Amino acid sequence: MFSSLIKQKALQLGFEACGICKAEFTNEHAEYLHQWLDKGYYGEMSYMNRNVEVRSDSSLLIENAKSVIVVALNYFPEKKQHPDAPQFAYHAYGKDYHLVVKEKLQQLYNYIQELFPVDGRIFCDTAPLLEKYHAQKAGLGWIGKNTQLIIPGKGSFFSLGAIVLNRELDYDTPQENRCGNCRKCVDACPTQALVAPGLLNATRCISYLSIENKSMLGKPLSNNQIYGCDICNKACPHNQQAKATMVEEFKPSDAFLNLDKEQILQMNEDTFNDIFKESGVKRIGLKGLLKNL
């Protein structure tokens, strides 16, 4: 009963999907992670090489961890940039998704604490929890050849978050992978970063190069992407069913939508801070944005 109440509350809070899986070691995750790390596909994300044991075993995330609740928040925008403008990934159109997801997760956690005595911890891209693998395990969808979580009938433009609890709940059944013979995402990637179906070489990925790569020695970006990249997401047929987000914080400002190359080149710190006030783009700063341009 508690599990269905938690899911109901998650949907009320605006999450598009919510599932629950057991907190435990997952061999499949461990094998994938070791393969990825051994090949050095993590580039400068050296933090991925730390806490490897915890990344494959969610039972180590908190003391006596039992359950992982995974949620997905839709950020697919209704209004989009002009295609000739330097392109930002959809997840960067509005307020930083880490903040938005965490605020909603905190509300969900508060609700759970009203239901029963429990200890837990909230995660959104900030700790050694592989959200998308737990999302798959918790029955939200499957991980496509583009390495994104795909939710049936809804697509992959979702930010994920999780709550780990020291309490057992009812667990969902993982969904089967429905990519089949499709390889549209692999073929669409302009930098051949998807070196095999479901295997991403981040050092070739525009998303990594434009956001995570802190050195000024990044490879030239392509396809007019200035922050992040949605090319393999846009290529996926399952995103044809994507519906616009209802989350106000994710909706872009007119100032953002009207940005063109000249405006960005002329931008000063004040304008940057104004347009990207609460945005994740602040992570790379004006200097990083100009480097990418």
Ligand code: SF4
């Ligand atoms: S995000 Fe862009 S660069 Fe990275 S794998 Fe997808 S299409 Fe390729």
Ligand code: SF4
């Ligand atoms: S484009 Fe095709 S292969 Fe790639 S994730 Fe979507 S369904 Fe899977």
